[in-house]
Structure formats: C-alpha cells, structure tokens
Amino acid sequence: MDDKYMLMIPGPTPVPERVLLAQANHPIGHRTAAFSEVIAEVTENLNWLHQTENNVLTLTASGTGAMEAGIVNFLSPGDHVLVGCNGKFSDRWAEMSEAFGLNVERITAEWGQPLDPEQFREKLEADTNKQIKAAIVTHSETSTGVLNDLETINRHVKNHGQCLIIVDAVTSLGALNLPIDRWGLDVVASGSQKGYMVPPGLGFVAVSEKAWEAYETAKLPRYYLDLGMYRKATEKNSTPFTPPINLMFGLQTSLRMMRAEGLENIFARHQRVTKATREAIRALGLSLLAPDDAASTAVTAISSENVEANRIRSVMQKQFDIELAGGQNQLKGKIFRIGHLGFVSDRDLLTTISSLELTLRELGHESMTPGAGAAAASRVFAQS
Ligand SMILES: Cc1ncc(COP(=O)(O)O)c(C=O)c1O
Structure with a gap:
C-alpha cells in the first residue's frame, strides 16, 4: 500500500x-x-x-x-x-x-x-x-x-x-x-x-x-x-x-x-517511548546495547544473537514499510536501531514493536510469547 x-x-x-x-x-x-x-x-x-x-x-x-x-x-x-x-x-x-x-x-x-x-x-x-x-x-x-x-x-x-x-x-x-x-x-x-x-x-x-x-x-x-x-x-x-x-x-x-506541547511534556514523551522500547525489546528476547542508566531518549540500539540485524531491517521495510536504522562502522550488520525522536508517538512505537515481533517470527526467532513486546510497551504507557 x-x-x-x-x-x-x-x-x-x-x-x-x-x-x-x-x-x-x-x-x-x-x-x-x-x-x-x-x-x-x-x-x-x-x-x-x-x-x-x-x-x-x-x-x-x-x-x-x-x-x-x-x-x-x-x-x-x-x-x-x-x-x-x-x-x-x-x-x-x-x-x-x-x-x-x-x-x-x-x-x-x-x-x-x-x-x-x-x-x-x-x-x-x-x-x-x-x-x-x-x-x-x-x-x-x-x-x-x-x-x-x-x-x-x-x-x-x-x-x-x-x-x-x-x-x-x-x-x-x-x-x-x-x-x-x-x-x-x-x-x-x-x-x-x-x-x-x-x-x-x-x-x-x-x-x-x-x-x-x-x-x-x-x-x-x-x-x-x-x-x-x-x-x-x-x-x-x-x-x-x-x-x-x-x-x-x-x-x-x-x-x-x-x-x-511544552518542554516538560516533550521530555516526558521521549522518556516514556524510550522506556517502552527498552521493555519491549527485552520481552522479545533481544539485547540492548546501551545500559539502562545511559540510554539515549532519541534512539535505541538492539542486537540479536539469532537473527541478522540487516535481515530484520529488510523485512520491516518490505513487509511493513517501516524504516529502521542499521549499525555503523564496526557495528554494521551487528545491530539495528529504532529512532524515537521528534514527532514520534506511543502509537508509532506500538506499531513498530508489533511489526518487529512478526518480522522476528518470520525470520525464525521463536523464543517469545506472542504479543510479548506490545504487552510490555503497553504496560509502560498505561503507567505513565
Ligand atoms: C549525534 C550526532 N552528531 C552529528 C550528526 C551529524 O549530523 P548531520 O548528518 O546532520 O551532519 C548526527 C547525525 O545523525 C548525530 O546523530
């Protein structure tokens, strides 16, 4: 479409x-x-x-x-x-x-x-x-x-x-x-x-x-x-x-x-989406590159032991029309990055996470409960 x-x-x-x-x-x-x-x-x-x-x-x-x-x-x-x-x-x-x-x-x-x-x-x-x-x-x-x-x-x-x-x-x-x-x-x-x-x-x-x-x-x-x-x-x-x-x-x-929107609301929105992204990624059994206490509110870098990062990006792009970023320099092919900066809402993140779960399933990453990512993100949104 x-x-x-x-x-x-x-x-x-x-x-x-x-x-x-x-x-x-x-x-x-x-x-x-x-x-x-x-x-x-x-x-x-x-x-x-x-x-x-x-x-x-x-x-x-x-x-x-x-x-x-x-x-x-x-x-x-x-x-x-x-x-x-x-x-x-x-x-x-x-x-x-x-x-x-x-x-x-x-x-x-x-x-x-x-x-x-x-x-x-x-x-x-x-x-x-x-x-x-x-x-x-x-x-x-x-x-x-x-x-x-x-x-x-x-x-x-x-x-x-x-x-x-x-x-x-x-x-x-x-x-x-x-x-x-x-x-x-x-x-x-x-x-x-x-x-x-x-x-x-x-x-x-x-x-x-x-x-x-x-x-x-x-x-x-x-x-x-x-x-x-x-x-x-x-x-x-x-x-x-x-x-x-x-x-x-x-x-x-x-x-x-x-x-x-106001500065406080802008910062709170970025924090909420960042937390939801990180919780969802954990629930999907993927790894976060940056530690929790040094996490950017603009972008989350993710790695997967089982699935090649660029294959994830490619399916996300072809099947769901969602553009994710890749790794740079020595991280090329090893990570993918979700940007959640600027005009990004809770809805955008929920869509991305659900599409990511379907992508992972298609690529053979089976070790997750269906809906686990979206559920984890929703929990964060419900609390904040
Ligand atoms: C932290 C940081 N610094 C510098 C740049 C370079 O900016 P530009 O590509 O607009 O020249 C970027 C671009 O992504 C960035 O994220």
Whole structure:
C-alpha cells in the first residue's frame, strides 16, 4: 500500500503535515519585513527551546556544519582539546579537530558504553597551566544509543575555569532536558532533522559569552561559518546569506507546535517511548546495547544473537514499510536501531514493536510469547 511509510530512524525524523504544508508556501524575499518577522519569532522560540539567553544562530548546514562552526570560531591551530570518543559521531569531533590542526587528546569508552566523567576530571585537574582549551562531548551518541553524562563532565570543566565545553546535542536537543544557561554550556550544536521535526538542512549553534570571548582571539580560518556574521545579522532579524526560506517556514511552525506541547511534556514523551522500547525489546528476547542508566531518549540500539540485524531491517521495510536504522562502522550488520525522536508517538512505537515481533517470527526467532513486546510497551504507557 502506498503512503504508509514510517520513519523510525534517528534522523531524518517524521515531519508533521502542518510543517510540510508551511514549507509548501511560495518563498518570499529574505530581505523583506515579512521574513524579518519570521526570523524574530524563530529566534525567540529557539532561545526558549535551548533554555538560554545566549545567541542561538541558525545556519544553512546539516549538524556536521554546526559542529564545524563550533570548532573554527573558538579555537586556534595547535590548541589542546579533550574529545570524548565512544561512537561514530563523537569520533567525528576528533577527526574534525585533527583536520583543523588541533592537538587532540581522546578520552575513549567502548562503543555501547558511556564516557567516564572521572577521566575528564583527572585530565582537567592535572592541567594546572591551563593548556586545555576545550572539552568536546557528544551528549547523545546516536550510533550506539548511549547518553553521555554531560552534566558531570561539564561540572569538571567548570572547575577547570578556562576550558570551553563544546557539545554535540544533535540528537538530544528537544529529546531531553538540556538547560544550557543553568549548566553554563558554551557551544551547543544541533540540526533540524532530529528533535526539531523539520527536514534536514538547518544547523543551530548556541554560543555563550565566554565562547564569544574566545572567538575574539581564535585563529582558525572561517568565512561561511563565521558566527560573528550570524550574530550581527540575527540581532537585526536578518541573515548574512540567503537562507533556506521554506525550511524556515517549517521551523516556525514546528517551534510553535513544540511551545504548545511544552518542554516538560516533550521530555516526558521521549522518556516514556524510550522506556517502552527498552521493555519491549527485552520481552522479545533481544539485547540492548546501551545500559539502562545511559540510554539515549532519541534512539535505541538492539542486537540479536539469532537473527541478522540487516535481515530484520529488510523485512520491516518490505513487509511493513517501516524504516529502521542499521549499525555503523564496526557495528554494521551487528545491530539495528529504532529512532524515537521528534514527532514520534506511543502509537508509532506500538506499531513498530508489533511489526518487529512478526518480522522476528518470520525470520525464525521463536523464543517469545506472542504479543510479548506490545504487552510490555503497553504496560509502560498505561503507567505513565
Ligand atoms: C549525534 C550526532 N552528531 C552529528 C550528526 C551529524 O549530523 P548531520 O548528518 O546532520 O551532519 C548526527 C547525525 O545523525 C548525530 O546523530
């Protein structure tokens, strides 16, 4: 049957019809008063979503572009940076930092495990000469479904005093509480195709006053991603370059929807769906990669000893029109991932779990009670 496609990957995420329709409007001139009004509203709502009074700047870029802006604007060649590495996206920070000639020290954890904040504390406390310029952390590591303990790592960074904290919040912004001002996060990068419920194409960077001070002396080359230009333009409800007007219409609508739902409700919905997913997966006799106390509320990574992960994805796609994500790098073929981020409801998850059970049965995974997955998820929904 056509048009029953379900996107259950950790980005791009499903887009509400209201957002799609807003994007279907004819573009307007980006130097007009009407578009300035769009920017003004979007900027105010981005500050609300980020829980910050810092500048939140919008770029025409995917999440990686926002990450790159987070490096080139605040650091200089040879700067010593600590990078937490426990998955594909956190590794990307290290690769990117090396590409820009930074002196990268990796703090690693096995894929599927969270970073150990103690290792950050030791390095930062030992740095009495204040050579470490930034600690770079991926909050929700999408490749493994692991949530890193950003709050504790950030506390150690704050005790250091001078070091910036630079955060990839690509799959945590809008999926769990990230109080930027309360925690004092310096640079926070994210992208539209995740918790924002907008198609890919917009990147966001929140920048603290302390980061702006570093900007003044940072020497890495920058031009299109020079955030100073974005700050100036945004203060005048404008953009330095031609923005993707129609994505901005979509973002305006999605932010209104998020405000109507409320931050607490958005976070609670993500938590509920995450818990239901994990309970259902256990009930189906499959394994969860991330431990319970470090589970991302955006994505759950799953392995099965009996059934090859990509065969599961293939049957889910062909038979039920449900797209699941695969494993990346060394986890390719070993895990599959259910995205439950953004515009995802209890109903979407129940449908996914029931379809997964039928898929597993077809692939010969017999060791489950019929309906066990949906029953486990329903129990979570009934309680919350
Ligand atoms: C945690 C994380 N960081 C960075 C990225 C890269 O974002 P993009 O593909 O939008 O460049 C992703 C994309 O999935 C991600 O999940």
